[in-house]
Structure formats: C-alpha cells, structure tokens
Amino acid sequence: MSVTSLPVALDAPGLQASSARRKSPVSFFEFWPGWLFYAPVAVFWILKSIRYGSLTLPTLANPRINAGGICGESKNDILGLAGPLARQWIAPYTPLTTSGHNDGNDLTLALAAMARAGLSFPVVAKPDMSCNGVGVRVVNNEAQLAAYLAAFPRATAMQLQALITHEGEAGIFYIRHPGEAAGRITSVTLKFPPSVTGDGKRSVRELIAADQRLNAVSNLLLPQLGAKAGAIPAEGESVRLVFVGNHCRGSTFKDGLDIVTPALTARIDEIVQDMQEVYFSRLDLRYESLEALREGRNFQIIEFNGSGSEATHIWDPEMTLRAAYATQFFHYGESFKIGAAVRQRGLRPSGLRKLASLWRHQKKLMAAYPAND
Template sequence: MTDMTTTLDHRPPSPAAAPTVSAFEFWPGWIFYTPVVLYWIVLGLWYRDFSLPTAANPRIETGGLCGESKSSILDMAGDVAREWIAPYAVLTTGDNDLPRALDAMEKAGLSFPVVLKPDIGCNGTGVRIMRDVDSLRTGLAAFGRNVAVMLQHLIPYGHEVGLFYIRHPDEAEGRITSLTYKEVPHLTGDGHSTVEELIHADARTRLVPHIYLPRLKDRLRDVLPLGQSLPLVFAGNHCKGSIFHDRAVDITPALVARVNTIMRDIPDFHFGRIDAKAQSLAALRRGEDFQIIEINGVGSEATHIWDARTTLRDAYATQFMHYRETFRIGARKRRDGWKSSGAMTMLRSWLRQRRLMASYPLND
C-alpha cells in the first residue's frame, strides 16, 4: 500500500482512498450551522456576553469574526512573523487604479503573476490570478469602485494548507488543533468529452456541478486532449470546490514551535486559522519552506471537518470545542481590561461584509 504521506507530498490522494463526499459536506449552511449558533447562544448566556469571542483577538475588528481587513491583520506582524508572510500591497479601486496598482506592486517588490483579492471578505470570494497588466486592468474593473483590494505574491509552492492555532493568554506556547491539506480538483481530458461532460461524469464534481459550471462557462464546450489536466478552482476554499484532507498526522513539535514563533510576533493574537502554502508536506513537518497567505480570526473554522471521512459527530465536537475556546479566551482578555465588540457592532460588520461580497466578481 502506498504511504499516504508520500502520496500527498507528490500528488493528490487517490479518490479510492476515501469517500467521495461526506453525508453532510454540502448541506445548506443554515442546516449545518444551526446547532453551532444554538451552542453560541448558550455560551453567550453563560458568559453574559454574546460577543465575547471578539475579545479573543482584541486588536482585530470583531476579533476576526466578520468584516475585518485581511491586510490589517498582516500589518500587525513584527519582523519575525513578516518573513513568513507572502508580500502584499493594498489599494482602493477608483480613478487611475491601474497605475496606482502597478506602483504599489513595485514598492512591495511584486511582479506578475500576482493574486488579486478583496481586503474584506471570506470563502475565497473574488480571489483571482492576474498574469499581466491587461488582466490586472480587467480584474480591478470587475470590482466596484472604492473597494479595498490586495495584491499578493503568487506563492509557487504546490501544497496549500490550513493550520488552526490556539494560544491562551496565560500560556507561553500555543497549539495547532487542526491541519488540513487543500486539494485542487482536476479534470483529465479523454480526447472526445467536453469539459461539461467531464464534470458530470466525475464521481465528485457530478454531485455539485453548480459549484464548477459558472466558473468554467467559457470552456464548457471545450474538448480536452487526451491526458490534459484542467484545474477546476484556484481559491483553496471548500465552498468554492476545493477538496479537504485531515492531516493532523503532520502536526509535529517542529511545526508547532515554528508557528508559535510566528504567531507570538502578532500582538494579542490567540485564536484563528493560518492559510499557507508549503513546498512539501515533509518540509512543513520540519517547520520549513512555507509562506503564509492570510491569517483569519475567530470567524474561521478548523477545516479538517470537511474531510469526507469526518463524521457529523466529530465535526460538531470540533466546532463546539473551538467556539468554547473563543469564549474562554475572550473571558480572560476581558479580565485583562479588553472589551468585546458588542452585538450591534458584530451585526454592522457582518452586513457590510455581506454587501461587499455580493458585489465581488466570481473567483478563479
């Protein structure tokens, strides 16, 4: 039998190694998250503050629950942490945004290709690859005016991972509670089937064609040559079609030590997920050769729950544990004098984020 570690270091695992999808993987969000919301309400009553988790990362707007600026979190990084973050630049769309974007790229040491994405958003919405000046012009125009966007170095590493990190204020060292490998699904041409036919024939994509078809609308009638591979998504997000694998086995003391060194250099950050790309999983286990794409706060989740092998019971146990920790950390920060954002601030931030996301273009 092929060793899974070796397999993931070089290519995606075989579809036969796990179920195609889990029983709950593509449930409507309101169904899956209702028990989580009810649990949040119970904890809010217990701690007498429904917004207490926002104090877990008190220097971030709403603690990173919603509406926060991605760049503002990365901006807090000290010299040590900054070395592990992919270079980026920020600008606001509007008049002359192309020359301003090119100037910002030059100052940040960026060159094409780069990733263009909204500074406020989630779930990979609006994330696109810009390969040249013309695509950047088109990409900026696709966003509304007066929208903050980021341009970030396109990390050449092939393994995208999500690492969930928790460090209690009274602890010098934090821990990694989840490590997820994000696989980009591919179609392989047979020389006669169209892209649309291949999507409907694949064991996984045929179950959720609505995720892939809109993004590939200009290529649905294309016939891929025999053996040619077509990636179906760029953004490493579950709801956008990426496939997630639980890789807790790769959480090593060396990796935990490295992540602690990085995250302690971000003031008062205690809870969230680090999205990164690694040169290989072997290097990641050594705590080497990876770059951080973004750092998410209390609104993020341990994405290994979307591994097709995860049971519903384990998924909820994971969700409940993590949200319980946000309340515990928020309570400790409250005793230190920090304040939570308040329910109305949470609501306003969520509404603003929702309004912005509705205006963003389709992601790559």
C-alpha cells in the same frame, strides 16, 4: 488518461488508502443548508454566552483585530500586525484602495504599489474584506489588472499579493491562551482544488462526469466554468477547475492533523507569537511538499483568519457528524475562554450593533466584487 480531484494525492501519506475506504464521495452532511448544519452550533454559542455573560465575547479572542475577526475584518490590517519574523513567512503583498471615481488612475497607483513591494506579474488580486474566496482572481498582466480594478467597487480597500506556486494548500488552526508560553495546532486541513487530466477526447464536462467526487459537486463547478466546460484538454494536460481552494467551490478537504510534528508546531508558534495578540486563528498557506511542511519549512502564509475561523477539516468526506460538532464546540468554546481572559484586562467585547453593521457592510461589498477564479 486518469481523472482526479486530488492533484497532489501521492504526496499525502495514507490518502490513497483512505480514498479506497470511502463509501461516498461526499459526507452526508457536507452540503447541508447552512441553517441546518449550524443550528446546534448556534445553540452551543448561546449556552456559552449565558455562562460567560456575553454573546459577543469571542470578539476579544484577537483584541488587535476588528471584532476579533468574527466578520468584517481587514486582511491588510491583520497582516500588518506581523513583526519581522512573521513577515518572512507571509507571501509578499501590498494594500491598495481604489479611487472614488473610475478615471483610469487606479492602474497607475497599483503598478506603483507593486513596484514598492517588489511584486511582479502574476499576482493575486483580492478584496480586503471578504470570505470564501469571493472576488479573488489571478491577474497575469496590466490589461487583466486594469479590468479587475475597473470592476472593483470605488473607494474600497483591496490587496495585491504574490502568486505562490507551491501546489500544496493547507489550513492550520492555532490556539494560544493569553499568558501561555506556547500555543498549539488544533486542526490541519489539506486542500485539494478540483482538477481533471485530459485524454485528448473528452471535454472538461465529460471528465468531470467521469470522476465520482467531481460529479458529486458538478453543480458547484459547471456554472463557474461556463464555456470552458466544453473544451477538450490534450492528453496528459492537467486543468485546474478553480483557483481558490475553498470547500464551497468544490475542493476536497482532508483531515491532516497527523502531519503535525514538534518542528511544525514550533514554527507556527514562533510565527503567530510575532503577530500582535493573535490567539485564535486559522492560517491559510501553500506548501512545497508535506515533508517540508512537517519540518516547518518551505511554505508561505496567504492570510490569517480570526474568531470567525472554522476548523475546516470537518468537511473531510470521511468525517462523522458527531466528530464535526465536537470539533466546532471545542474551537468556539476556546474562543470564549480566550475572550474571557482578555476581558479581565478591562477590555469590552464588540456589541451586537457593531457586528450587525460589519456583516451588512461586508455582504454589500461581496455582492459588488468582480467574479472570482
């Protein structure tokens, strides 16, 4: 049977053709060290800071979000900005804070919160403050939820969210300047979490090795799979290797800006305009089909990201380095422009000391979260 890292490839027009043209399963800069890839971005940021007189001006790009969402933002607080229209498009969730002592009461509190929110198993358990999918796990029953809660840091906020089973995953970047009547979509990333299809003979590890893309990112996949890598899937059985559709976990990202239609733009615009003063955000969502997404229907938003958002289509294996930097410079340049417009209202951006404190706190929490799927 076939091996594929693009489980819904047939639903993405042009994807098979572009795959045939691909010279390499990864772009040459796709897995550069962060300090190397982001060095030009840091220089750009500094130049913009000099021009606008503030190194932290983008913290005002979303004035209702802590530090604008550059770091240390609360997922629950951001979703709490949603009005009645936006809430219809957000996957149901409930906030939760673990108790100060691991006394077993967290499960009772969690089940009560789920009941109030109308949630049932399976649900996605995730930290309230995190990034790159750290600490995110699907829990299928009370026993798994109890284990997750027991491993979670004490007196720390988290979230339980309905598991959306739509196969399609996407990140849609939205920008609107204060005072503009309508915003625009500036980036679409179609995400394809890695998976293999069994032939009843080869192990997951062997199936990974047989796929050009998966083999190229096997160093990201195999350590997380552990003993599961030795399992032999049945013929035709599809095995998803990770849950979180994250680039740093081995997912394939494709530039999907060509799927944008007036209907999709209008839908995203009305949703974000019902979020209190969210001007610069990437919406992570799951969708039923590309046809439905183009028509602005049958999708559920998992979360909104703030000023620290990245237009993740730059990690498309066919992306050029020049285009990737042009994208980065455009988006972060827009965050400075929006911050400048908000500053005219008399608001002040967060200081460097606050950002450093938020970053240290987030890193400390992320090191303590349970292992993610």
